[in-house]
Amino acid sequence: MTLMSQDLAARREPGDEQEPVVRVSGLVKAFRRADGSIARAVDDVSLEVRPGEFLVLLGPSGCGKTTLLRIIAGLERADAGSVTLRGEEVFAAQRGVDLPPERRRLSMIFQSYALWPHMTAFDNIAYPLRNARPKPGRADVDRRVRAALEMVGTPELGRQYPNQMSGGQQQRIALARAIVGGDDLVLFDEPLSNVDAKVREQLRLELLSLQRELGFAAVYVTHDQTEAMELAHRIAVMGHGRVRQLADPATIYRRPVSRYVANFVGTSNELTGTVVRHEERTTVLRTVVGEVAGARADLAVGAEAVAVFRPERTRLVAAGGAEENAWPSEVTAVLFLGAHTETVAKAGEQSFRLLGDHDAAEGTRVTVTVRAEDVLILPAEG
Ligand SMILES: Nc1ncnc2c1ncn2[C@@H]1O[C@H](COP(=O)(O)OP(=O)(O)OP(=O)(O)O)[C@@H](O)[C@H]1O
Structure with a gap:
């Protein structure tokens, strides 16, 4: 067992005192549909993500997982509740606190990684640094991008364009871009949903080992139960805007608390x-x-x-x-x-x-x- 995985195992013990990276509390978000009816996309959700933990939000289409992720990122404003990152309140509906996404020290990886096709791997990774305020110096950007490329194990790819890379390499570059600023929290919105089944399996394994190695906390949205079981330290199974069960994969599978969870995970x-x-x-x-x-x-x-x-x-x-x-x-x-x-x-x-x-x-x-x-x-x- 590596030091990192020992740490993770220790973190998963109940009664853990470490400050969570993410704490959301009582989040509610309703949308008005085109026909005038109200959709409660997120309906009183509270949960925590611990340092280095991989939390998967799992549920069928429309259950509110993307909305929850976007609220954590600051891309969506909740109607009620609060979001605390590393002990700092970044959103509190009642008190009007609402930090913009760029001040939340997190990165987001979307479907198909969303790399800029006209930029090399190096420039893709440098992008968040060059757009940061204050902007780091050129030598500093250079050093940090090289370090990030090194960290994800692809130092030779700096000058490649996305269409000259394999899916696995693109994933590594997207991860390098996500962690280059030193953020310890990465949010994923179905990054593998446009990839065919065989490659997806491969990319999942790579993502798993990179996340465990680099040790950032992850919140990962998917409707794919296999993906959830394989990647997660803990899974939040969602239904109709609510967390129906939050537990490690084995507990979710062996001890589902409801018929809904039993049917959604496994047959x-x-x-x-x-x-x-x-x-x-x-x-x-x-x-x-x-x-x-x-x-x-x-x-x-x-x-x-x-x-x-x-x-x-x-x-x-x-x-x-x-x-x-x-x-x-x-x-x-x-x-x-x-x-x-x-x-x-x-x-x-x-x-x-x-x-x-x-x-x-x-x-x-x-x-x-x-x-x-x-x-x-x-x-x-x-
Ligand atoms: N901007 C919006 N306007 C109106 N309704 C919305 C909006 N965004 C989301 N919704 C509704 O909120 C609910 C939750 O949507 P959300 O995208 O969070 O679900 P999801 O679980 O991520 O689904 P999927 O896997 O299909 O993306 C759905 O009923 C959706 O139609």
Whole structure:
């Protein structure tokens, strides 16, 4: 483990006393749509980003992630709430505080990096320095641009134009431009959304290692859950302007707090029903396929609920091979996906998806099962 990653691990401990780089509190932003209706793009959002942390804002189109990012940057003015950067309040709706973007000591990387096509890599990186007030001297600009090129590992690219560089090199130049001023906070607005899947994967890995190495804090907007899982120390899953869950990727995946989060991150099997009883360690629902036992949940008997479980935790057994959660089904599809196979089985109208090698051909009668501890029982709504 490098010093940097040790630091990061330490930072992720709860009870961390370090001053956050970003603290937003009670942010609200409403827009009036063309038809006169009001869209609450950001609806009472509070969160923090710690030094060196990679925070991803994840959610479907229109959930407010870009608006939140732009409020942090100072490109959008919130109706209520405050933004504090490194302990300094840069925006406070009530008190009329609103520092312009250039005084917030952060940089933003947009879709496709937005490098100036008519400028060399060197001039692209020098751009924010040459436009800074006070403007640094020529020798100073030269030294800092070279240092930034060195830092992102491309000292030889100074004289290249963007169209003479690979996607990975462009990303490095965009990052060099973002950090050249010494900012410890970089905001990303879907920088990889216009890149094809294969290259995107590569660029993601590079971005990950550069961010961990250079140690700046990042707030990164995406609607791509794979991207979020791979890059983030923590993910804020957003829906309708609100943060629905904020946690590390494993917790988001294994312990989603709501049906919304469970469905947005990864795929799930779902059985809706009514809570019929609680046992020592389980909660039991009545559903169309019979009783379903899941990890004990704090829900009233009679409440509408949903049992959620992941395809990789769902298994096939011989008839009579499971004591609980055993549903006689028929295999309706076997999809070969390369690294793994997905099997779809149906019990009446209810479909189950299973990941892994199950070795059951289409049309086979099987029993689908899942352990109660691998089943989350969540409220039906939300
Ligand atoms: N300038 C604006 N005028 C009116 N409505 C706006 C404006 N900007 C955003 N909105 C609305 O606010 C909501 C949130 O938009 P935002 O761009 O923040 O979402 P997003 O999650 O970033 O979506 P996407 O991934 O599609 O960019 C949407 O309903 C959008 O239509």
